[in-house]
Amino acid sequence: MRVLITGGAGFIGSHLCDRFLRDGHSVVAMDNLITGSTDNIAHLAGNRSFEFIYHDVSNFIHVPGPVDAVLHFASPASPMDYLKYPIQTLKVGALGTHNALGLARAKDARFFLASTSEVYGDPLVHPQSESYAGNVDPVGPRGVYDEAKRYAEALVMAYHRQHKMDTRIVRIFNTYGPRMRLDDGRVVPNFIGQAVRGEALTVYGDGSQTRSFQYIDDLVEAVVRLLRSDYVEPVNIGTTREISILDFAKIVNRVAANRAGIIFADGSRIDGDPQTRRPDTSRAHEVLNWRPKVELEHGLEWTFDYFRSVLSAAV
Ligand code: UDP
Numbered sequence: 001m002r003v004l005i006t007g008g009a010g011f012i013g014s015h016l017c018d019r020f021l022r023d024g025h026s027v028v029a030m031d032n033l034i035t036g037s038t039d040n041i042a043h044l045a046g047n048r049s050f051e052f053i054y055h056d057v058s059n060f061i062h063v064p065g066p067v068d069a070v071l072h073f074a075s076p077a078s079p080m081d082y083l084k085y086p087i088q089t090l091k092v093g094a095l096g097t098h099n100a101l102g103l104a105r106a107k108d109a110r111f112f113l114a115s116t117s118e119v120y121g122d123p124l125v126h127p128q129s130e131s132y133a134g135n136v137d138p139v140g141p142r143g144v145y146d147e148a149k150r151y152a153e154a155l156v157m158a159y160h161r162q163h164k165m166d167t168r169i170v171r172i173f174n175t176y177g178p179r180m181r182l183d184d185g186r187v188v189p190n191f192i193g194q195a196v197r198g199e200a201l202t203v204y205g206d207g208s209q210t211r212s213f214q215y216i217d218d219l220v221e222a223v224v225r226l227l228r229s230d231y232v233e234p235v236n237i238g239t240t241r242e243i244s245i246l247d248f249a250k251i252v253n254r255v256a257a258n259r260a261g262i263i264f265a266d267g268s269r270i271d272g273d274p275q276t277r278r279p280d281t282s283r284a285h286e287v288l289n290w291r292p293k294v295e296l297e298h299g300l301e302w303t304f305d306y307f308r309s310v311l312s313a314a315v
Contacts, residue, residue, distance in 0.1 A: 029051070171236045
């Protein structure tokens with residue numbers, strides 16, 4: 001297969017590039033590098049099965065030659081990033097998805113959309129299953145991301161129904177691992193950066209809000225399985241181990257042997273911060289025979305190793 005991965009220089013996109021290349025496919029990565037980085041794909045330079053195209057997919061996408069699958073992963077994805085780039089976020093979810101679908105249609109390729117647990121907003125149903133329609137405030141600060149992804153899902157289903165295109169939608173829950181940006185503002189890089197520097201971890205609010213953190217390798221495996229399947233409806237992918245942010249901070253400090261403790265920094269919290277988040281993954285289990293495998297403590301150690309090497313290279 002020849003696979004186009006938009007957002008291919010991003011955290012998740014670059015891991016997908018690695019996986020598809022390892023599986024013997026050709027990969028074209030496309031990225032405008034506003035939140036991605038060529039550092040994430042530098043190790044692929046010289047690989048004859050790999051190409052990088054610097055391009056903003058919100059503009060018309062041109063890829064010469066055959067394409068068998070289009071994986072649309074381009075988007076700012078951390079709350080800090082999409083608040084910094086609200087219009088680009090809306091555009092890449094709307095115009096970018098439209099262009100990527102158009103390319104897939106022209107090439108007769110399978111289309112795969114990276115959607116998000118944010119389509120559920122601040123959920124009133126717990127855990128969240130795919131049938132839950134969500135609780136999103138369109139004009140809240142997170143609306144730019146949430147509504148862009150909701151629109152993207154609607155567009156994908158319209159192309160599937162109208163044009164009979166072969167499409168997939170994954171709803172990704174909190175995912176962490178090597179190649180997250182240390183300064184992307186999310187809880188995992190913030191806490192790990194603070195712990196590596198021996199600083200107190202900044203818990204926003206009282207830390208009672210919950211998240212479920214899955215390791216990147218588990219997500220990548222699910223993406224490959226979903227792409228290969230024939231399942232068109234959205235599929236949640238995430239871990240069902242739900243923890244409060246306060247407990248998460250304690251785990252990070254324990255894994256890092258950081259004695260600096262925790263401080264409560266409510267001022268940095270973004271309005272509309274969901275209070276709970278945990279996927280119902282029964283569909284992923286039934287359709288893909290998939291379950292996450294990596295324990296949080298192990299995944300955190302590997303992520304620590306990565307951030308330590310990035311920080312020591314920066315000194
Ligand atoms: N958070 C925190 N300290 C930080 C960064 C984030 O307590 O330094 C909290 C944030 O308020 C949210 C949770 O951690 O409740 C996860 O935030 P993140 O930005 O990672 O992504 P989200 O899951 O909200 O999209």
